[in-house]
Amino acid sequence: MTTNVAYCPALFLTAPASNQGKTTITAALARYFTEQGKVVRVFKTGPDYLDPQILAQASKQPVEQLDIWMAGDEYCQKMLFDAAQEADLILVEGAMGMFDGEPSSADLAARFKIPVAIVMDVQGMAQTAAAVATGLANFRDDVIVAGLIANRCGSERHAQLIRDALPKNLPLLISLKRNDEVTLPERHLGLVQASEVGDELEACFSAAVRWLSETEDTSLLTLPEPIAFYAPEVAPQADVGTPLQGKxxxxxxxxxxxxxxxxxxxxxxxxxxxxxxxxxxxxxxxxxxxxxxxxxxxxxxxxxxxxxxxxxxxxxxxxxxxxxxxxxxxxxxxxxxxxxxxxxxxxxxxxxxxxxxxxxxxxxxxxxxxxxxxxxxxxxxxxxxxxxxxxxxxxxxxxxxxxxxxxxxxxxxxxxxxxxxxxxxxxxxxxxxxxxxxxxxx
Known part of the structure; x- marks a missing residue:
């Protein structure tokens, strides 16, 4: 029996800027839940080629690019709906800052009502991290914000300062210590291709799973509540036929x-x-x-x-x-x-x-x-x-x-x-x- 709705836990990882640790944390979560026996489908916002290679190896599943301008609304909707029918968890990694670009990561999250986790490198700040996260969470009322991921946190005391400064409706989902073992290799256009550093990536993923498990905040390590993903009413460009048949x-x-x-x-x-x-x-x-x-x-x-x-x-x-x-x-x-x-x-x-x-x-x-x-x-x-x-x-x-x-x-x-x-x-x-x-x- 076919249906036009599928339910699946989902989380959208975004940040106030680039280089906050989105890809590292998305890959870590993908591998963590994969090792729990879950099917994790990961998507990357925008046209990126390199991050999806990393995320595909981490999740052991294909990774698709999602961009409403580049691909179209119906295309993105179909990709998410198809994934929701087979996955135990959907993760979407944003691009640049949360509200950067047209459409932005926030636009994509709002369009499909995917809860957002704000990833922030909190090195060198404490209560200010809470202030920035609160500003991001309240900038638009159509974005559902699940909480804050405090990356490169110096100590439990550091995490507690951030936790105490956050409003009650914006929890600290997890605090992650500084750890060079989980840093992904880079070159002039961004991350190095996964095929070139497969063993090195596996070492990073193993370290990343340990990194997640060492935290005292465990809410991010349980599956979020399922949300609804709907099939598009019309399949994208279904009427073109097969003009390349035989080619x-x-x-x-x-x-x-x-x-x-x-x-x-x-x-x-x-x-x-x-x-x-x-x-x-x-x-x-x-x-x-x-x-x-x-x-x-x-x-x-x-x-x-x-x-x-x-x-x-x-x-x-x-x-x-x-x-x-x-x-x-x-x-x-x-x-x-x-x-x-x-x-x-x-x-x-x-x-x-x-x-x-x-x-x-x-x-x-x-x-x-x-x-x-x-x-x-x-x-x-x-x-x-x-x-x-x-x-x-x-x-x-x-x-x-x-x-x-x-x-x-x-x-x-x-x-x-x-x-x-x-x-x-x-x-x-x-x-x-x-x-x-x-x-x-x-």
């Missing part, structure tokens, strides 16, 4: 190219495509395919090896010359340029499908939500990179920024190749995605 799309996937939404793969499969994977780093043969997808990742860390795999480069160049569809996103764009200069200022030849040179630029970069304006139709997307591309040709168009009139990322097209710094979210426009991989535009 094979080869997707680059290895240490250099790994920024791949599982949701994007599902969209391609729902459109009828067969998806296959290959490694530009190691493979010598490009698999038989009708289209290629070169996603983002860290080509700058593997530029020499990519450059030396001339057999693969030759095959991709031949594929391009045959005017077959290729989508290159961010790191994929860098791979398609003539050269790439890495973080050590070494320059290597790349595919040369597009005129231009890519170079890393330290801590400077670009990030933000944009719409990819394509002849096939608009596809929601985001940019996050710390590199630049120079000497490139005139672009086909530019991304439209979410909240700023300045032109966004340039979008290049030559033959069947579409390349940009933008990471596309296919579920925002099934029809345009299908046309992109068919090489058809009006």
């Amino acid at each position: 094979t799309i080869a997707v680059a996937k290895d240490e250099a190219f790994s920024f791949i939404y599982d949701a994007n793969l599902r969209v391609l499969q729902a459109l009828g495509a067969q998806v296959t994977f290959f490694s530009p780093l190691r493979d010598r043969l490009l698999p038989p395919a009708d289209a290629l997808w070169l996603p983002g990742g860290y080509p700058e860390l593997h530029a020499q090896k990519l450059s030396e795999n001339r057999v693969m480069s030759d095959q991709i160049q031949t594929f391009f010359a045959a005017n077959k569809p290729i989508l290159a996103e961010c790191g994929g764009l860098l791979y398609c340029l003539e050269t790439l200069t890495d973080l050590e200022h070494n320059t290597y030849p790349m595919l040369g499908l597009i005129q231009g040179d890519g170079a890393m630029r330290g801590k400077r970069g670009c990030q933000g939500m944009q719409t990819a304006a394509l002849p096939e139709g608009d596809i929601r997307a985001h940019a996050h990179h710390r590199s630049l591309s120079e000497n490139t040709p005139e672009p086909l168009s530019h991304g439209r920024r979410q909240r700023h009139p300045a032109p966004g990322e340039p979008i290049f097209r030559d033959k069947g190749l579409t390349a940009s710094y933008l990471h596309l979210f296919f579920a925002s426009n099934f029809a345009a995605t299908a046309a992109l991989f068919l090489g058809e535009s009006e």
Whole structure:
């Protein structure tokens, strides 16, 4: 018997700012309850690729990105409803500060009535932490706040000062001591990919479970009350059909190219495509395919090896010359340029499908939500990179920024190749995605 409502305990972890410990604590809770035999489904607010990899390993379950602007309200609703039917607990990790962005973490929590736990690094403050948490909790009346998580608490006395200063309707859910063992490894774009540090992550997770268990506050270590998640009235973009039926799309996937939404793969499969994977780093043969997808990742860390795999480069160049569809996103764009200069200022030849040179630029970069304006139709997307591309040709168009009139990322097209710094979210426009991989535009 089908039903349009599912009940599941849920908690939304947010914070007053970035770098408060949200990912560490979300991962710790996911692993803690997983070890209790619970099925924990975790979601990440926004377009992040790296945090979901960490959270997926912690929960031993797939992790989805949720963003109302990027994915649409019905899509987010369906993801949560589907998870609620199989999970014992749903955790959602917010992005940036609680009210930052449009839509914000608070908007997502309010829309689906998920109780919020405020994660705060309380090092260097006590009663002030209570004041900040109280302000966040009362800033909007449509957000349900479950309580405060005091991270990097110095002592039980420190925790007691915070606890006593909080109003009765805003409890201290847990106080967590400073512990370097639970710190997750990072690099220039954020956390290190889970696949690169699997054993190190497991050590972090084990330490994190002990870290949670050492606290005297135990309310966070029991499942919250179930809440209702409803099925969307209309399945998102269910009327597009299967225009990619009989088509094979080869997707680059290895240490250099790994920024791949599982949701994007599902969209391609729902459109009828067969998806296959290959490694530009190691493979010598490009698999038989009708289209290629070169996603983002860290080509700058593997530029020499990519450059030396001339057999693969030759095959991709031949594929391009045959005017077959290729989508290159961010790191994929860098791979398609003539050269790439890495973080050590070494320059290597790349595919040369597009005129231009890519170079890393330290801590400077670009990030933000944009719409990819394509002849096939608009596809929601985001940019996050710390590199630049120079000497490139005139672009086909530019991304439209979410909240700023300045032109966004340039979008290049030559033959069947579409390349940009933008990471596309296919579920925002099934029809345009299908046309992109068919090489058809009006």
